[in-house]
Amino acid sequence: MIINLTKPSIDAKELQAVERVFKSGWLVRGKETNAFEQEVAAFTGAKHAIATNGCTMGLYLVVKQMNLKPDDEVIVPSLTWSATASIVIQAGAIPVFADVKKDDWCLDPEDVKRKITSKTKLVIPVHYSGRVARGFENFPIPVLYDSAHRIEKDCFDGTTACMSFYAVKNMTTVRGGVILTNDDEAAAWYRMACHGGIGKDTLNRYMGSDDKSAASFYYEVEVPSWNFDMTDVEAAIGREQLKKVTGLNQKREAIVKQYNKAFGLNIKGNHMYPILVENRNEFLVNMKAAGIQCSIHYLPLHLMKGYKEYYKESLPVTESIGEHCLSLPLYPDLKQEEIDFIIEHAKKYATSIKA
Structure with missing residues (x-):
């Protein structure tokens, strides 16, 4: 007998959803992803949910959008997966490690406060093992939650957070994630940055608009960016998992x-x-x-x-x-x-x- 450390709970519903997407002929970000984003937002209580191809990429985009300078600092726990700290470096800033609390193994807000300097621009508490990282409400610096381990009904508290739907998580899209935010401007940037810095996704560029104008087929690259899109295959799995x-x-x-x-x-x-x-x-x-x-x-x-x-x-x-x-x-x-x-x-x- 082999007992896995973890195993996704997948059944015929997810298989039917994948089949539906394959039969549709549209596999990349499209209607399924749009629907998934709306459903995740409604489930968590966030105004916006931007689907990505991983929590790592979501965290990176949020930090990157802050336009941090090379000597700016972001405080993170050391007791976490590498991505929490590596995205800070990849975004051009400096990770500063703080200790965790003995009782819940989440980032210690008091140790964080001791390490705040004039260069500190952000703190990233991790909801370790689904435990809420407490003590960061009304914090003196901006907060971004790494919620890779936690998804619950109405769990969003208004502070930008990133979730993971990797295969080992509480629900899965096989590989994917989401950014939750109430900030309209930031949400628009995250969505654009996920898709090569283009203001329109592939579906809208291919379909055009309902009028007789060709203008909707044209697009603008707003910023040199990345391809961090979730696919409709993943989103379809996620829609069943969310239920x-x-x-x-x-x-x-x-x-x-x-x-x-x-x-x-x-x-x-x-x-x-x-x-x-x-x-x-x-x-x-x-x-x-x-x-x-x-x-x-x-x-x-x-x-x-x-x-x-x-x-x-x-x-x-x-x-x-x-x-x-x-x-x-x-x-x-x-x-x-x-x-x-x-x-x-x-x-x-x-x-x-x-x-």
């Missing part, structure tokens, strides 16, 4: 409750089940031998070779978590016998299990 995500989240939360009861913990969040294990290396090897996939979320970025030049000071909480953290399998379709098997072997192989 299910509340139920999928509830199934995840039910498994988290079982884990918590078994291990005597009170872990929050429904994207992963991260724990601290003193004998991590031995535990990972033994779990693998038992057919149970586990992983590490995350090894601290500020200690990585690629971020060496941005290392300024120790982050004690992040480093302590990074030495012992790992994630157990968590996805909606885990069977009860698999959950029991995971719990049994986790207790067997771990010298201690903490949060």
